[in-house]
Amino acid sequence: MDKTEWKVLKEIAELEKVPQGAYNFRLNGQLDGRQTTEHIDIVSKTDKPGIDILVKPGTRGESVHIPVVLSQTGLHDVVYNDFYIGEGAEVDIVAGCGIHNTGCETAQHDGIHVFHLAKGAKVRYVERHYGEGPGTGENVLNPKTEVYLEEGASITMEMTQIRGVDSTVRDTVCYVGPGGECVINEKLLTDGAQSAESNMEIVLQGAGATGRVVSRSVAKGDSVQVFRPCMTGKDQCFGHVQCDSIIMDRAKIKSIPAIDAQSVDAQLIHEAAIGRIAGDQILKLMTLGLTEEEAEEKILEGFLQ
Amino acid sequence: MLEIQNLCYEVEGEEGRLGILRDVSLTIPDGKLVVITGPNGGGKTTLARAIMGLVTPTAGKIIWNGQDVTALDVTGRAKAGISYAFQQPARFKGLKIGDLLELAAGTVLRHDEQCQYLTRVGLCANDYIGREMDASLSGGEIKRVEIATVLARRAPLMIFDEPEAGIDLWSFSQLTKTFQAIHDQGEATLIVISHQERIIDLADEIVLVSKGQVSAHGPKADILPGLLSDGAMAPTCYGKKEAETRG
Numbered sequence: 001m002d003k004t005e006w007k008v009l010k011e012i013a014e015l016e017k018v019p020q021g022a023y024n025f026r027l028n029g030q031l032d033g034r035q036t037t038e039h040i041d042i043v044s045k046t047d048k049p050g051i052d053i054l055v056k057p058g059t060r061g062e063s064v065h066i067p068v069v070l071s072q073t074g075l076h077d078v079v080y081n082d083f084y085i086g087e088g089a090e091v092d093i094v095a096g097c098g099i100h101n102t103g104c105e106t107a108q109h110d111g112i113h114v115f116h117l118a119k120g121a122k123v124r125y126v127e128r129h130y131g132e133g134p135g136t137g138e139n140v141l142n143p144k145t146e147v148y149l150e151e152g153a154s155i156t157m158e159m160t161q162i163r164g165v166d167s168t169v170r171d172t173v174c175y176v177g178p179g180g181e182c183v184i185n186e187k188l189l190t191d192g193a194q195s196a197e198s199n200m201e202i203v204l205q206g207a208g209a210t211g212r213v214v215s216r217s218v219a220k221g222d223s224v225q226v227f228r229p230c231m232t233g234k235d236q237c238f239g240h241v242q243c244d245s246i247i248m249d250r251a252k253i254k255s256i257p258a259i260d261a262q263s264v265d266a267q268l269i270h271e272a273a274i275g276r277i278a279g280d281q282i283l284k285l286m287t288l289g290l291t292e293e294e295a296e297e298k299i300l301e302g303f304l305q
Numbered sequence: 306m307l308e309i310q311n312l313c314y315e316v317e318g319e320e321g322r323l324g325i326l327r328d329v330s331l332t333i334p335d336g337k338l339v340v341i342t343g344p345n346g347g348g349k350t351t352l353a354r355a356i357m358g359l360v361t362p363t364a365g366k367i368i369w370n371g372q373d374v375t376a377l378d379v380t381g382r383a384k385a386g387i388s389y390a391f392q393q394p395a396r397f398k399g400l401k402i403g404d405l406l407e408l409a410a411g412t413v414l415r416h417d418e419q420c421q422y423l424t425r426v427g428l429c430a431n432d433y434i435g436r437e438m439d440a441s442l443s444g445g446e447i448k449r450v451e452i453a454t455v456l457a458r459r460a461p462l463m464i465f466d467e468p469e470a471g472i473d474l475w476s477f478s479q480l481t482k483t484f485q486a487i488h489d490q491g492e493a494t495l496i497v498i499s500h501q502e503r504i505i506d507l508a509d510e511i512v513l514v515s516k517g518q519v520s521a522h523g524p525k526a527d528i529l530p531g532l533l534s535d536g537a538m539a540p541t542c543y544g545k546k547e548a549e550t551r552g
Contacts, residue, residue: 281395303397
């Protein structure tokens with residue numbers, strides 16, 4: 001990996017050097033480095049591009065980094081990654097994709113991730129998407145994430161699209177078993193002519209299942225965002241969907257949260273709000289010595305923190 | 306020293322132009338604690354906001370330490386050393402109380418420094434530093450954080466707009482101690498808009514603002530007895546009612 005590619009890697013995975021623990025680096029559609037540990041194995045698929053990540057039952061305090069970097073214009077990279085997390089294992093998984101597009105052709109990465117969490121397993125999944133480069137080619141990221149949680153398993157997904165992604169369609173589906181928990185924190189920033197669409201479906205299908213979605217977004221310039229989070233309750237469960245957006249300039253935001261109760265014991269709530277930055281917030285920060293632009297930046301930074 | 310010269314602020318009302326501030330002139334020497342009081346709607350908040358630059362006066366000048374700040378925007382006045390605690394503070398989604406204190410101080414604060422500012426407004430620091438400045442805070446809590454941000458600025462001119470509103474009794478007594486302590490150190494000039502006798506009692510000088518004008522200004526000893534006895538704090542419709550009764 002060269003300097004530019006490491007810079008992109010830093011943006012998406014906060015890595016400045018090869019990480020501790022298991023990792024798999026994918027660069028321009030090819031394997032660029034891999035490390036496994038005693039408890040975590042990574043195996044290349046033979047029938048299609050992608051990897052299987054196998055975490056042994058009872059694994060504790062380990063992490064897996066699986067970043068993807070694209071620096072070749074015109075490349076359409078599709079990858080299938082399957083995660084098998086053993087019973088009672090607790091791991092951090094850091095994924096994410098960064099594109100450095102220097103050409104005039106579209107660079108696209110579609111990451112198709114499927115998670116299988118066995119009984120009592122616990123995963124913190126961090127995914128950051130980022131695009132840059134002087135080229136005129138579009139940076140496109142269309143991730144598909146599917147999660148299956150067995151009894152008592154839980155996943156926290158932090159999905160962030162920082163900047164520079166021209167077009168994204170994110171599809172996330174999560175099936176939550178009895179006593180399981182799915183927490184999704186989504187953060188999205190679009191600017192210019194960018195577009196982003198996020199579809200989520202959380203199905204609470206076991207007694208005591210919990211689902212929480214907190215989606216925060218900022219749309220600037222002429223960008224367009226559409227959110228469709230849906231929480232379905234099929235048993236005694238609790239689900240909460242919260243979508244909060246700041247709209248600026250000539251942007252457009254559509255927020256369509258849905259709750260779908262299929263059991264009398266399902267308790268589901270949704271909230272959605274779209275609004276501009278409040279004037280009193282900017283004035284307050286100006287009284288602290290910030291300029292209007294600095295104030296706006298701080299407010300957005302805090303909002304997407 | 307703060308000098309306000311012939312300040313006017315007019316707005317377009319249904320019945321023509323309405324004078325919110327009508328030729329207000331006022332001099333506040335350095336290091337004084339001045340309480341501005343008077344009936345609701347009399348122009349106190351507008352006057353304070355005009356000093357901070359949140360309201361643009363239609364005429365008159367504001368001179369701070371010899372510099373004419375009338376044309377400066379809010380940021381410029383903040384940098385010149387003027388600070389202001391809002392009567393109704395803004396809430397922020399995502400910004401934490403600790404972040405806001407650091408923005409106010411203009412520097413990274415140690416944990417104990419953050420604690421100190423929050424303790425001075427009666428908040429237990431460990432419970433609050435990491436909390437968001439959002440709707441989960443009560444009105445009284447948000448108000449106290451607002452005051453803490455002004456303390457953290459350590460500006461030579463501090464304006465507090467009805468700091469006591471919404472604050473419980475225990476915190477109120479902490480607040481009066483804090484104002485007293487800042488005043489005793491003599492490093493800042495304090496302007497406090499208040500109706501509270503205990504805050505008025507801290508004042509070196511009292512300014513009575515009503516119907517957009519300074520109707521009295523002087524040392525506490527001269528003004529306070531009149532305030533308490535002759536109904537100067539009565540609502541603005543007092544005169545009208547009186548006229549009706551007489552009529």
